[in-house]
Amino acid sequence: MSAPLPTCYLNGAYLPLAEARVSPLDRAFLFGDAVYEVIPVYAGRPFRLREHLDRLNRSLAAIRMAAPRSHPEWAAICQRLIAQNGGQDSYLYIQVTRGGELGRNHAWPDGLTPTLFAYATSLDATPEKLLDQGVAAITAEETRWTRRDIKSTALLANILLKKLAVDAGAFETILLEKGELTEGSSTTVHVVSDGVVHTPPNGHHVLPGTTRDVVTELAVRLNLSSNSSRVTEAQLRSADEIWLAFATRGILPVTRLDGTAVGNGKPGPLFKRMHAAFVDYTRELAGTPPL
Ligand SMILES: Cc1ncc(COP(=O)(O)O)c(C=O)c1O
Known part of the structure; x- marks a missing residue:
């Protein structure tokens, strides 16, 4: 199995994956209240990025969340993650959670701040x-x-x-x-x-x-x-x-x-x-x- 690459993105910061921390009260941890995408990167370029981001936005809309970033903003995050991890063939994982609250309510309150997380994993050639x-x-x-x-x-x-x-x-x-x-x-x-x-x-x-x-x-x-x-x-x-x-x-x-x-x-x-x-x-x- 391929190992994750060292640098990740969490809520606006680029940091070592080993140091990234999310609250246990995040609704992704308590309820699986989150959506994600997995985007392959060939020769330093995310493949079918628009289609993945369109699907991310459709998933978000279906769970009644607003898109937290525009396509160009996500593209910039992806490019920086790719560059900081050496530009190799890889795949990017992006996750958007509904965020955390002080409590555990099935029906979420308004005004939560989503948690945005992304990291990269090297992609070896198919055997x-x-x-x-x-x-x-x-x-x-x-x-x-x-x-x-x-x-x-x-x-x-x-x-x-x-x-x-x-x-x-x-x-x-x-x-x-x-x-x-x-x-x-x-x-x-x-x-x-x-x-x-x-x-x-x-x-x-x-x-x-x-x-x-x-x-x-x-x-x-x-x-x-x-x-x-x-x-x-x-x-x-x-x-x-x-x-x-x-x-x-x-x-x-x-x-x-x-x-x-x-x-x-x-x-x-x-x-x-x-x-x-x-x-x-x-x-x-x-x-x-x-x-
Ligand atoms: C349930 C399911 N169906 C289909 C796919 C294939 O989707 P994609 O081609 O976008 O990876 C995936 C990918 O993870 C999946 O989890």
């Missing part, structure tokens, strides 16, 4: 083995709440579901609800059948993934048919290819599902094309303005 052999996934029934579109730090169900995968020697738990695919515990799932890339539509039941949108855009470039529509459990289990999409790794191929080979058990031809297009796209953006 070749994962790209050559793919990863295993298991399935499980959804146990999460009904507002999965909010990128909330209240991730208890997600972490329990992810742990099921790790306990089974797998990488991800793919979630099913009433016989249909929703997403992975921390990933968007794409299913390839007969040359068409399918992904469940956005809505309250899934997080609108930023990487998912990149995959959809690159499908156009590659002249691949892609389709945002409901995916049944049967379609998932008979897929030619299954991909996981998430900010820190782009896309990864799933080659075993619940112990059974997906397709011929190797990363498929469309995965290879999409992955190459993804890497090219991140390189194309190097040196361009982040917003």
Whole structure:
């Protein structure tokens, strides 16, 4: 696992992560009353920053919080964190909490000052083995709440579901609800059948993934048919290819599902094309303005 980089941002200050302190009365600690983003940084440039910040603002609005910083202000914070941590490939974590109060009230009082926190973690290249052999996934029934579109730090169900995968020697738990695919515990799932890339539509039941949108855009470039529509459990289990999409790794191929080979058990031809297009796209953006 990659270690966090030394400098973080907390409420306007840049300081050593080891010295950063937040009150235990912060509502993020007491209630998980906070939202977050995870933004990859390639060649010193935050990737899809506007899309991540737009989603952060949508999450904030959904929990009835005002945006505490503008996009250019967040961009400046990100650039300074990247620079102070050496400019390497990394990912930034941004968290906005509702703040603290002297007490513990479910219904928050007006006028709280949000806590703003961000830090960086180095991002090593995806191990070749994962790209050559793919990863295993298991399935499980959804146990999460009904507002999965909010990128909330209240991730208890997600972490329990992810742990099921790790306990089974797998990488991800793919979630099913009433016989249909929703997403992975921390990933968007794409299913390839007969040359068409399918992904469940956005809505309250899934997080609108930023990487998912990149995959959809690159499908156009590659002249691949892609389709945002409901995916049944049967379609998932008979897929030619299954991909996981998430900010820190782009896309990864799933080659075993619940112990059974997906397709011929190797990363498929469309995965290879999409992955190459993804890497090219991140390189194309190097040196361009982040917003
Ligand atoms: C539940 C869930 N779905 C999907 C995703 C993928 O989103 P993104 O591509 O923006 O990383 C994540 C990422 O953390 C996630 O936690």
